[in-house]
Amino acid sequence: xxxxxxxxxxxxxxxxxxxxxxxxxxxxxxxxxxxxxxxxxxxxxxxxxxxxxxxxxxxxxxxxxxxxxxxxxxxxxxxxxxxxxxxxxxxxxxxxxxxxxxxxxxxxxxxxxxxxxxxxxxxxxxxxxxxxxxxxxxxxxxxxxxxxxxxxxxxxx
Amino acid sequence: xxxxxxxxxxxxxxxxxxxxxxxxxxxxxxxxxxxxxxxxxxxxxxxxxxxxxxxxxxxxxxxxxxxxxxxxxxxxxxxxxxxxxxxxxxxxxxxxxxxxxxxxxxxxxxxxxxxxxxxxxxxxxxxxxxxxxxxxxxxxxxxxxxxxxxxxxxxxxxxxxxxxxxxxxxxxxxxxxxxxxxxxxxxxxxxxxxxxxxxxxxxxxxxxxxxxxxxxxxxxxxxxxxxxxxxxxxxxxxxxxxxxxxxxxxxxxxxxxxxxxxxxxxxxxxxxxxxxxxxxxxxxxxxxxxxxxxxxxxxxxxxxxxxxxxxxxxxxxxxxxxxxxxx
Numbered sequence: 001x002x003x004x005x006x007x008x009x010x011x012x013x014x015x016x017x018x019x020x021x022x023x024x025x026x027x028x029x030x031x032x033x034x035x036x037x038x039x040x041x042x043x044x045x046x047x048x049x050x051x052x053x054x055x056x057x058x059x060x061x062x063x064x065x066x067x068x069x070x071x072x073x074x075x076x077x078x079x080x081x082x083x084x085x086x087x088x089x090x091x092x093x094x095x096x097x098x099x100x101x102x103x104x105x106x107x108x109x110x111x112x113x114x115x116x117x118x119x120x121x122x123x124x125x126x127x128x129x130x131x132x133x134x135x136x137x138x139x140x141x142x143x144x145x146x147x148x149x150x151x152x153x154x155x156x157x
Numbered sequence: 158x159x160x161x162x163x164x165x166x167x168x169x170x171x172x173x174x175x176x177x178x179x180x181x182x183x184x185x186x187x188x189x190x191x192x193x194x195x196x197x198x199x200x201x202x203x204x205x206x207x208x209x210x211x212x213x214x215x216x217x218x219x220x221x222x223x224x225x226x227x228x229x230x231x232x233x234x235x236x237x238x239x240x241x242x243x244x245x246x247x248x249x250x251x252x253x254x255x256x257x258x259x260x261x262x263x264x265x266x267x268x269x270x271x272x273x274x275x276x277x278x279x280x281x282x283x284x285x286x287x288x289x290x291x292x293x294x295x296x297x298x299x300x301x302x303x304x305x306x307x308x309x310x311x312x313x314x315x316x317x318x319x320x321x322x323x324x325x326x327x328x329x330x331x332x333x334x335x336x337x338x339x340x341x342x343x344x345x346x347x348x349x350x351x352x353x354x355x356x357x358x359x360x361x362x363x364x365x366x367x368x369x370x371x372x373x374x375x376x377x378x379x380x381x382x383x384x385x386x387x388x389x390x391x392x393x394x395x396x397x398x399x400x401x402x403x404x405x406x407x408x409x410x411x412x413x414x415x416x417x418x419x420x421x422x423x424x425x426x427x428x429x430x431x432x433x434x435x436x437x438x439x440x441x442x443x444x445x446x447x448x449x450x451x452x453x454x455x456x457x458x459x460x461x462x463x464x465x466x467x468x469x470x471x472x473x474x475x476x477x478x479x480x481x482x483x484x
Binding site: 022044045046049052060061069117134135136 | 158159160161162163165184187188191192194195196204206208209232255256257258259261262390391
């Protein structure tokens with residue numbers, strides 16, 4: 001039996017209408033149905049952080065969130081981070097300046113997590129950044145540059 | 158993952174009514190249910206979303222204690238100034254668990270009900286035998302890779318560890334779980350696997366955790382949670398201890414103490430024998446280390462998890478010594 005639910009999602013300040021099966025995760029809805037492929041699928045099990053997005057301003061994992069669950073919430077993805085003018089978010093700029101990636105696959109999740117980490121006031125030292133960015137794995141091992149980028153962005157915030 | 162129907166509950170009664178339907182499961186933070194649905198362990202016919210219910214996210218403290226609503230998020234509870242000041246073991250147990258993203262999603266009620274990380278339980282496609290998933294099918298863990306399995310509270314049917322941290326602190330601090338119609342202690346809420354490891358709590362169909370109540374006490378105010386694990390962050394416990402300590406006015410004698418263990422048992426494990434061995438005794442490293450070993454009376458190792466029998470008492474002793482200012 002195929003069941004679908006009609007959803008109206010608020011993503012990056014725009015309304016998106018879509019029909020999905022109830023089991024569809026926010027991650028798959030973003031990537032497969034809405035063409036918002038900036039949010040990455042890593043482990044798809046809530047263990048790597050590549051799919052980090054913001055829901056009502058809080059960082060969460062899109063791979064363990066039903067699309068249906070977040071109707072009525074405000075969702076921000078990596079595509080919604082830069083200003084309307086195209087100017088990058090300071091965390092994006094800091095990642096570029098510090099070369100805080102190699103393959104880049106975990107980067108959107110790292111950046112979304114870092115923006116929230118700074119907003120939460122949890123980026124006061126390198127140790128604190130490491131602990132509060134622990135939910136974002138980087139298999140290239142670019143951690144030192146990621147910490148440097150987050151620290152600089154936090155100091156400028 | 159099998160498809161299911163989705164229903165967004167508008168009220169608690171609404172949720173309870175839908176939850177009594179066969180194949181229905183409640184969805185709060187989703188970090189356990191949706192993960193297990195992807196593994197093929199959970200196969201709900203319908204998902205009842207309670208995450209939009211209002212009035213179940215409170216953190217309400219007074220002189221007698223604190224009431225934490227079942228839908229309060231782990232991160233919000235961990236950061237609550239009242240929890241940090243008066244129930245530090247609770248705040249620490251939450252902050253040492255999962256990742257910031259998961260803590261923003263997962264609720265207190267769901268946290269208690271998280272399922273074991275036993276890799277045999279989580280992989281039905283490869284391991285058909287699991288008494289917890291499929292009663293009577295056997296246990297793939299016994300005789301398998303057991304490094305992260307339990308040494309306390311096990312049975313011949315199941316040696317899976319209860320993976321949570323918060324519940325360990327709650328069991329130590331004599332918390333109560335409010336199920337709406339009845340209240341039980343956190344210790345009674347969780348049951349031993351015995352012959353029915355598929356049954357992990359006393360919850361009946363249609364019942365749900367509504368709130369957690371923690372009594373205020375000098376012990377709760379002077380408490381800590383120590384977690385030892387294979388990596389520095391974002392990992393389940395190899396062994397952990399929640400300890401609360403109250404000293405006599407002489408500053409040297411233990412008036413009262415609470416000890417509970419995580420990462421080594423099939424349920425959050427209250428170590429009453431350690432408490433009894435220490436009440437009235439001086440706060441002394443040798444005495445504490447000896448008393449901590451009593452926690453392992455009756456422990457059964459299964460090969461590679463033998464190290465936990467050595468590790469857990471050391472974690473208890475270190476936690477007590479930390480609290481007492483001796484470490």
